[in-house]
Amino acid sequence: xxxxxxxxxxxxxxxxxxxxxxxxxxxxxxxxxxxxxxxxxxxxxxxxxxxxxxxxxxxxxxxxxxxxxxxxxxxxxxxxxxxxxxxxxxxxxxxxxxxxxxxxxxxxxxxxxxxxxxxxxxxxxxxxxxxxxxxxxxxxxxxxxxxxxxxxxxxxxxxxxxxxxxxxxxxxxxxxxxxxxxxxxxxxxxxxxxxxxxxxxxxxxxxxxxxxxxxxxxxxxxxxxxxxxxxxxxxxxxxxxxxxxxxxxxxxxxxxxxxxxxxxxxxxxxxxxxxxxxxxxxxxxxxxxxxxxxxxxxxxxxxxxxxxxxxxxxxxxxxxxxxxxxxxxxxxxxxxxxxxxxxxxxxxxxxxxxxxxxxxxxxxxxxxxxxxxxxxxxxxx
Amino acid sequence: xxxxxxxxxxxxxxxxxxxxxxxxxxxxxxxxxxxxxxxxxxxxxxxxxxxxxxxxxxxxxxxxxxxxxxxxxxxxxxxxxxxxxxxxxxxxxxxxxxxxxxxxxxxxxxxxxxxxxxxxxxxxxxxxxxxxxxxxxxxxxxxxxxxxxxxxxxxxxxxxxxxxxxxxx
Numbered sequence: 420x421x422x423x424x425x426x427x428x429x430x431x432x433x434x435x436x437x438x439x440x441x442x443x444x445x446x447x448x449x450x451x452x453x454x455x456x457x458x459x460x461x462x463x464x465x466x467x468x469x470x471x472x473x474x475x476x477x478x479x480x481x482x483x484x485x486x487x488x489x490x491x492x493x494x495x496x497x498x499x500x501x502x503x504x505x506x507x508x509x510x511x512x513x514x515x516x517x518x519x520x521x522x523x524x525x526x527x528x529x530x531x532x533x534x535x536x537x538x539x540x541x542x543x544x545x546x547x548x549x550x551x552x553x554x555x556x557x558x559x560x561x562x563x564x565x566x567x568x569x570x571x572x573x574x575x576x577x578x579x580x581x582x583x584x585x586x587x588x589x590x591x592x593x594x595x596x597x598x599x600x601x602x603x604x605x606x607x608x609x610x611x612x613x614x615x616x617x618x619x620x621x622x623x624x625x626x627x628x629x630x631x632x633x634x635x636x637x638x639x640x641x642x643x644x645x646x647x648x649x650x651x652x653x654x655x656x657x658x659x660x661x662x663x664x665x666x667x668x669x670x671x672x673x674x675x676x677x678x679x680x681x682x683x684x685x686x687x688x689x690x691x692x693x694x695x696x697x698x699x700x701x702x703x704x705x706x707x708x709x710x711x712x713x714x715x716x717x718x719x720x721x722x723x724x725x726x727x728x729x730x731x732x733x734x735x736x737x738x739x740x741x742x743x744x745x746x747x748x749x750x751x752x753x754x755x756x757x758x759x760x761x762x763x764x765x766x767x768x769x770x771x772x773x774x775x776x777x778x779x780x781x782x783x784x785x786x787x788x789x790x791x792x793x794x795x796x797x798x799x800x
Numbered sequence: 801x802x803x804x805x806x807x808x809x810x811x812x813x814x815x816x817x818x819x820x821x822x823x824x825x826x827x828x829x830x831x832x833x834x835x836x837x838x839x840x841x842x843x844x845x846x847x848x849x850x851x852x853x854x855x856x857x858x859x860x861x862x863x864x865x866x867x868x869x870x871x872x873x874x875x876x877x878x879x880x881x882x883x884x885x886x887x888x889x890x891x892x893x894x895x896x897x898x899x900x901x902x903x904x905x906x907x908x909x910x911x912x913x914x915x916x917x918x919x920x921x922x923x924x925x926x927x928x929x930x931x932x933x934x935x936x937x938x939x940x941x942x943x944x945x946x947x948x949x950x951x952x953x954x955x956x957x958x959x960x961x962x963x964x965x966x967x968x969x
Binding site: 584 | 807833834837840856857859860861863864867868869871872875876878879880930931
């Protein structure tokens with residue numbers, strides 16, 4: 420089951436009374452409808468991506484304002500709203516931020532390599548967007564349940580590295596070049612422990628598909644037996660998306676803004692959008708791998724239908740499942756923001772030391788323990 | 801003809817064209833950075849061909865290893881080399897001839913491999929080889945090459961460490 424399945428159901432529901440038969444799944448009709456449905460799914464995901472980034476930027480501004488006493492995001496917008504409660508003040512902050520970004524002049528440095536400079540933000544954005552293909556938002560709410568799901572997610576990450584390197588190289592500036600190199604080096608080093616973190620749940624389930632992994636957590640969420648794997652994954656993933664305390668690639672005091680130094684306006688906004696979307700993606704992966712995805716804890720389940728007098732509302736469990744998923748995912752997004760505004764930046768040698776000397780051995784240890792556990796309990800619990 | 805066959809044929813030719821054009825660009829472009837980007841495009845095309853054959857795991861591994869690791873390494877080397885994009889020299893005549901000779905031998909080997917093997921066509925539904933099958937094969941039939949490869953990688957790792965240490969002194 421995936422998004423398309425529900426679109427087929429909807430088509431049958433609408434067209435059924437007119438053609439008195441099921442809408443054909445095969446042949447040219449099926450093919451054309453399939454293409455249209457995939458296009459609809461893409462549009463839904465794109466719309467979600469834009470709205471989500473919009474919301475997350477606002478959330479980040481609010482949280483930073485609460486933690487560090489920043490004034491703007493607390494009050495911008497109607498004054499009476501700011502007086503009403505802490506969350507309604509500053510409601511226009513993202514709107515002003517976005518307007519500013521859109522109105523800025525698009526500058527291309529004279530020393531820049533034009534093609535690479537223009538291409539990099541698009542590669543970055545596309546890589547981020549592609550990850551949404553396999554993320555299960557709810558039972559059956561997945562664009563495509565690939566059987567290599569987790570491997571696909573890791574592989575897509577390499578495009579982000581290419582985008583960052585292209586941006587750094589083609590900006591024609593020392594800060595961008597060094598920032599790009601640092602960023603890529605960091606992403607590559609932390610990819611290894613991150614994969615070991617991901618491998619824990621994959622070993623238990625014996626499948627790379629995210630849907631299978633979520634469904635295997637019906638009774639126990641994997642963060643209980645795989646707490647080490649979760650910690651390794653979450654720390655490495657924070658480093659993967661260059662967030663504080665691992666935001667050395669854009670250490671303001673040394674590198675201005677790293678690989679985005681020369682970017683302005685919408686091109687800069689695309690990197691920004693990708694960063695915020697990546698935050699949601701790694702939280703969504705953490706939820707799917709370790710916190711039971713769309714499921715409630717202890718094997719509890721939502722009712723399949725709700726009876727309201729004569730009306731029967733179907734698919735209510737799927738809807739509530741998606742809500743649960745988003746609550747969990749945004750919880751981890753907030754944790755990431757909390758990290759950012761409270762921790763100082765780590766030093767570059769500490770960063771590499773943590774990755775290779777702490778996280779990687781812990782990842783190995785977890786893999787060993789998981790293997791032993793699976794030998795003792797061969798049914799895969 | 802079945803629709804899925806038509807679709808895979810329709811998809812095959814553009815992908816093959818992209819692979820060929822990208823491969824030609826890799827060796828003909830003067831700008832080394834663009835050559836590296838074309839190489840990435842070429843690898844991506846090969847990964848798409850694997851997807852067409854329903855070899856998803858191979859496609860994922862191709863992207864992860866060849867784009868995520870090897871191409872990134874090449875780009876790193878380019879970025880660390882000063883003014884590399886302005887050096888258009890491609891070596892002496894002897895160098896060119898020897899490289900050409902080696903490539904010609906490689907071409908002969910690959911042609912021989914192509915002609916001497918009896919190739920079977922994969923069914924439209926794909927090869928039906930799952931990740932489990934690949935894993936089992938690696939740890940049974942192909943255990944020796946698999947282990948030999950890890951020794952080779954270890955040797956490369958130690959060699960790299962040795963070279964890096966030598967420069968430090």
